[in-house]
Amino acid sequence: MHVSPIALAFPVFLFAIAVEALYAHWRGSRSYALPDALTSIHFGYLSEVERTLARLVVAAIYAAVYQRYHAFELSATDWRVWVGALLAYDFCYYWVHRFGHQVNLVWASHQVHHSSEYFNLSTALRQTATGSLLKWPFYLGLAVIGVPPMVFATVALIDLLYQVWVHTEQVGRLGWLDRVFVTPSNHRVHHGQNDYCIDRNYGGILVVWDRLFGTFAEERAEEPVVYGVRKRFRSLNPVWGNFIQYRELFQASRAAPSWRAALAVWFGPPQGWNEPVPHEDFTGFQRYQPEVPRRVRPMILLQAGVLMAATVYYILMAESLSWTGRLLAGGFILLGSVAIGAQLEGRWRPSAAGSPAKSTPSPTANGEKP
Amino acid sequence: MMTPEGATDLVLAAVCAALIWRKAKQSPGLAAALAAVGLAALFGVARFGGAPWAVGPHQFMVLVATNAGIPLLAWCLRWPGSLPSQQPRAACLALLFGGAGGVIIVGLLGFKLWSLLCLLFAVSLLVTAAWQRRQPAFALGTLLLIATGVVQATQPVVAGLPAIALLHLLLAAGVELTAGTATPASIGPNSAAA
Numbered sequence: 001m002h003v004s005p006i007a008l009a010f011p012v013f014l015f016a017i018a019v020e021a022l023y024a025h026w027r028g029s030r031s032y033a034l035p036d037a038l039t040s041i042h043f044g045y046l047s048e049v050e051r052t053l054a055r056l057v058v059a060a061i062y063a064a065v066y067q068r069y070h071a072f073e074l075s076a077t078d079w080r081v082w083v084g085a086l087l088a089y090d091f092c093y094y095w096v097h098r099f100g101h102q103v104n105l106v107w108a109s110h111q112v113h114h115s116s117e118y119f120n121l122s123t124a125l126r127q128t129a130t131g132s133l134l135k136w137p138f139y140l141g142l143a144v145i146g147v148p149p150m151v152f153a154t155v156a157l158i159d160l161l162y163q164v165w166v167h168t169e170q171v172g173r174l175g176w177l178d179r180v181f182v183t184p185s186n187h188r189v190h191h192g193q194n195d196y197c198i199d200r201n202y203g204g205i206l207v208v209w210d211r212l213f214g215t216f217a218e219e220r221a222e223e224p225v226v227y228g229v230r231k232r233f234r235s236l237n238p239v240w241g242n243f244i245q246y247r248e249l250f251q252a253s254r255a256a257p258s259w260r261a262a263l264a265v266w267f268g269p270p271q272g273w274n275e276p277v278p279h280e281d282f283t284g285f286q287r288y289q290p291e292v293p294r295r296v297r298p299m300i301l302l303q304a305g306v307l308m309a310a311t312v313y314y315i316l317m318a319e320s321l322s323w324t325g326r327l328l329a330g331g332f333i334l335l336g337s338v339a340i341g342a343q344l345e346g347r348w349r350p351s352a353a354g355s356p357a358k359s360t361p362s363p364t365a366n367g368e369k370p
Numbered sequence: 371m372m373t374p375e376g377a378t379d380l381v382l383a384a385v386c387a388a389l390i391w392r393k394a395k396q397s398p399g400l401a402a403a404l405a406a407v408g409l410a411a412l413f414g415v416a417r418f419g420g421a422p423w424a425v426g427p428h429q430f431m432v433l434v435a436t437n438a439g440i441p442l443l444a445w446c447l448r449w450p451g452s453l454p455s456q457q458p459r460a461a462c463l464a465l466l467f468g469g470a471g472g473v474i475i476v477g478l479l480g481f482k483l484w485s486l487l488c489l490l491f492a493v494s495l496l497v498t499a500a501w502q503r504r505q506p507a508f509a510l511g512t513l514l515l516i517a518t519g520v521v522q523a524t525q526p527v528v529a530g531l532p533a534i535a536l537l538h539l540l541l542a543a544g545v546e547l548t549a550g551t552a553t554p555a556s557i558g559p560n561s562a563a564a
Contacts, residue, residue: 065473065478068429068477069477070426071423071426071427103463137467138466144427260453264453264460267453267460267463268453273453273457
């Protein structure tokens, strides 16, 4: 049975998140909020569920292109092939990521990862569930060069796993490493919505691509990074988070005056062509954080634990399930994550008197979400 | 040893390179389309020059050029002020997704009609562009590009020149006469309007 390495890594991720949360608490750093961290993890579940459905298609396309069009027979036993493949993958990743920020259609998918207003290891798990089908064309060049599918899959995983540790506020500047590799410092900039952070530091492992192509920015000590996206996502519903931007694009394209303008909505950049980054003042910025009463936390954590166990089990077993089984299990995980999100937001929470409670007041909650 | 197919591919690659040099600033989309055609031609030079490693990349790039490069070129000539013509990002996306779609639909699934549809789409844009411009050179270029389709379908041998070599020459001349004769005024201002 083939086991997804991500499934095996999930418990490690969760342990690391717990350690980081405890360390942050001990340092008095407000890096974590339970609703946000749980929602990030639930986004991660949905992303993995989607990957179990789409991975076969994408892997089959890569393998078929390799089989038919590859230039060279590169040996998987040659270490230079691995190093070259990792560098080439990271280069392609830079462009995938850059397009992910600068093309509306791809940003609609990738904005999920940036929607948290916190920055911690759980943010690394906050991944899109609609991205697999948009990224693969960027990597076909590797298949044509002759990077074997197994090598490709492995370096992709290395690139992905490397990026987990850079999502933290607990590691400061690292000197020259910050100028060569993607590190917590320069990745904090990438997740910022401050003017100087927009569209910066796209690298996966190496940040030298950013330095080469003019998208590098160093973290500024005098201007603390404000995390998140400017079109704020004030919800803990991971399904809604995956589709909100597509809905906006759909509405904008319907309102477009011509079919070419409608196409431009989908393929244009989020901030308009060649427009400068608009200035935004973040003085008094308050993060979205619905308050979860202590009395309901154990129940929510219990549900989250059950959902986690079910998800890891599903990811482990996905390959042996029929498509119907996968869809049913995926549906259960999806409903579970939505239900927990609704409880965290206070939507389904019974009040002390037995009637449904209103959403817990939050400084920034505005009820925009339907 | 250079074969006629390789030599004519070299001519095509040189024409594309020269056009990219001349037109990149006026229309990045045109340059991107020409780069796809030119890269296919470069792999062709290697392939027909006897390099076995180039067979796969040449076939791959021919699919990209046929299904995305030529239609993008026609689009940029028909609508010079459009986003794919003026914005490198939009042009790259068109090439990337159009090319990848072509590779899957034609190369992997064997639905060759798709390439024909893409070329018909490109021809229809070129014909309307030629009609609007009323420039003899552009019209002749359009005719030559249409003739490449006829050559592809009938595979004739003209004056001892293999069909593929003839196709390369017609393509080179057609591209030069259409993209090469588009003046800065007809390419349009650097407008991002769709």
